Amino acid sequence: xxxxxxxxxxxxxxxxxxxxxxxxxxxxxxxxxxxxxxxxxxxxxxxxxxxxxxxxxxxxxxxxxxxxxxxxxxxxxxxxxxxxxxxxxxxxxxxxxxxxxxxxxxxxxxxxxxxxxxxxxxxxxxxxxxxxxxxxxxxxxxxxxxxxxxxxxxxxxxxxxxxxxxxxxxxxxxxxxxxxxxxxxxxxxxxxxxxxxxxxxxxxxxxxxxxxxxxxxxxxxxxxxxxxxxxxxxxxxxxxxxxxxxxxxxxxxxxxxxxxxxxxxxxxxxxxxxxxxxxxxxxxxxxxxxxxxxxxxxxxxxxxxxxxxxxxxxxxxxxxxxxxxxxxxxxxxxxxxxxxxxxxxxxxxxx
Ligand code: ADP
Ligand code: MG
Numbered sequence: 251x252x253x254x255x256x257x258x259x260x261x262x263x264x265x266x267x268x269x270x271x272x273x274x275x276x277x278x279x280x281x282x283x284x285x286x287x288x289x290x291x292x293x294x295x296x297x298x299x300x301x302x303x304x305x306x307x308x309x310x311x312x313x314x315x316x317x318x319x320x321x322x323x324x325x326x327x328x329x330x331x332x333x334x335x336x337x338x339x340x341x342x343x344x345x346x347x348x349x350x351x352x353x354x355x356x357x358x359x360x361x362x363x364x365x366x367x368x369x370x371x372x373x374x375x376x377x378x379x380x381x382x383x384x385x386x387x388x389x390x391x392x393x394x395x396x397x398x399x400x401x402x403x404x405x406x407x408x409x410x411x412x413x414x415x416x417x418x419x420x421x422x423x424x425x426x427x428x429x430x431x432x433x434x435x436x437x438x439x440x441x442x443x444x445x446x447x448x449x450x451x452x453x454x455x456x457x458x459x460x461x462x463x464x465x466x467x468x469x470x471x472x473x474x475x476x477x478x479x480x481x482x483x484x485x486x487x488x489x490x491x492x493x494x495x496x497x498x499x500x501x502x503x504x505x506x507x508x509x510x511x512x513x514x515x516x517x518x519x520x521x522x523x524x525x526x527x528x529x530x531x532x533x534x535x536x537x538x539x540x541x542x543x544x545x546x547x548x549x550x551x552x553x554x555x556x557x558x559x560x561x562x563x564x565x566x567x568x569x570x571x572x573x574x575x576x577x578x579x580x581x582x583x584x585x586x587x588x589x590x591x592x593x594x595x596x597x598x599x600x601x
Contacts, residue, residue, distance in 0.1 A: 253317070254281040254406055254438040255302060260311035262297055271297040273462040274311070279406075279455075284432055284439040286449040289459035290485065295442040296339075298459075299408045302440065303336050304329030316405050335399030335437075337409040341391050343383045343398075350379040353398045369397040372431055389420050396428065400435050407432060409441045413448050425452050446486045450474065458482050475529070476514070476597040483527035483599055490528040490571050491599075496520055503596075506569050507541050507561040511593040524598045530556070532595025533573040539588035546570060548581045555579050559587055 257277045263270040272294040279285050287295040300306040302313060304320065304327065313321040315334070320327040343352050354366050370376050373393040383391060392412065399407050412428060413421045429452050432439040443449045449456045450470040458465045458473065458481075466478045477483035480491060494503035500515035503526060510526065518524065531554070533541075543559035550556075554574040561569045573589065575581075 252281040253278050254283075254315070255279040255440070256312075256314040257298075257302070258312040258314075260298075260301060260308045260313065262294075262301055262306055262308050270462050272301065272308075275462070275464055276311075277457060277464065277467070279438055279440060281405075281438055282433075282436055283454040284429065284441065284452060285455045285457060286441040286443050286453040287457050287459055288443055288446060288449040288486070289465075291444055293459045294462040295444075295459060296410055297462075299336070299410055299440065299442055302406070303334050303408055304332045333402075333405040335402060335404035335407045337392070337395045337399050337407065337412060339410040339412075339414065341395040343391060343394060345382075345384055347383070348379065349375065349381050349383060349386075349394055352383055352394055353401055355398065357401050365401055366397075369400045372400065372434055373397045374427075387420075388416050389424055392416070392424060393427070396431060400431070400437065404437065406438045406440065407435075409439065411442055411444070413443070413445065421448070422451075428452065450486070456486075458486060460485075475594060477527055477599055479600045480525065480527070483597070488530055488572060490530065492526055492528070492569065494524050494526050496522045496524060506563045506567060507543075507571065508563075509540060510591060510596055512596050512598065513593045514598050517598065525600070527597045527599050528571075528591060529595035529597075530572045530574040532592045533571070533575070533589045534592075535575065535579065536588060536590040539590040541571075541589040541591065543571065543587050543589065545581050545583055545585045545587055547583060550577060553577065555581065557581060559589065 257275050260272055260275045261270050262272045287298055289295055301308055308321055315332055319325045320332055350366055354362050373396055375393050416424055453470055456470055456473055457467045460481050466473055466482045473486055483489040492505050494505040496503055496518045498520050500518045502509045503512050541561060543561040546558040546560045548555055548557035555577050557573050559571045559573055561571060
């Protein structure tokens with residue numbers, strides 16, 4: 251597949267700062283795909299977007315858009331000349347202009363009226379042309395911002411924290427809408443988010459960042475099931491981390507809670523010491539479950555039952571496991587419990 255954007259070893263340090271905001275970042279984004287830069291506040295997500303848009307200049311590395319060099323040691327293409335649409339975190343709409351004027355702002359082609367109609371249709375806002383933007387809801391304002399970004403038929407749309415100002419119900423709707431709109435416009439989308447749920451739901455690929463450095467890149471399912479290091483395991487969902495030793499045959503790992511199945515035998519050696527991440531939703535209650543524990547506490551959170559189960563090993567050392575069970579399960583504090591864990595939720599991680 252064609253590459254829409256490529257970053258090669260991009261580094262950016264702000265003036266007066268000791269640490270680079272973005273450090274040696276390399277990334278390829280396929281045309282037509284949606285990727286999300288995911289990470290905690292301050293990890294360099296917005297800076298990466300601003301570098302791609304041309305609002306910041308990297309001190310080293312190269313940025314290609316549509317195969318053309320935009321930023322490099324001797325090359326600099328300014329933001330207006332890059333075929334990029336940006337949706338800012340606060341939408342940055344012009345408050346004194348109506349919907350149609352906002353969308354058409356800066357559009358100089360002859361087909362302006364027609365193009366504004368086209369993008370209004372894409373974002374489901376036909377009929378809103380003359381409305382002042384301050385009369386619109388958060389979701390509608392976001393649609394206008396997206397329509398404005400799409401109007402010039404950019405190769406790439408950049409969206410900075412697009413869902414952070416929306417309440418939970420609207421968030422879910424807008425996640426689906428933004429995905430539908432980007433796919434319909436055949437645009438490549440790069441989103442920034444600190445919310446793992448948003449990132450998992452909307453993206454073809456997620457890129458997890460920490461301290462300006464990419465930690466892992468992959469499909470949402472892959473990153474969730476097989477986090478590569480302890481940071482990713484803890485940031486993208488929750489995890490039980492524990493050490494283990496690979497058994498002969500490499501299909502089982504001995505841990506403080508007993509033998510744990512693992513699919514990643516191709517990267518393991520017999521007798522090797524490893525760090526494991528066990529996702530809380532990898533467990534189920536089973537008569538023949540190999541993990542025996544006692545219910546310490548539980549809380550019903552609607553979609554699932556969240557429980558802590560204490561597992562005692564032969565040396566009388568206790569491990570407290572976090573597990574998610576079906577909300578219909580009935581638990582009592584102090585109940586003994588047998589659990590089975592699925593290898594699909596067990597991942598070998600690096601530190
Ligand atoms: P994120 O979007 O992931 O929250 P940013 O890219 O905004 O992170 O910031 C990355 C780092 O760069 C942070 O440490 C932040 O304080 C710093 N930073 C961001 N913008 C500036 C700036 N204009 N001047 C100096 N430091 C900045
Ligand atoms: Mg930011």
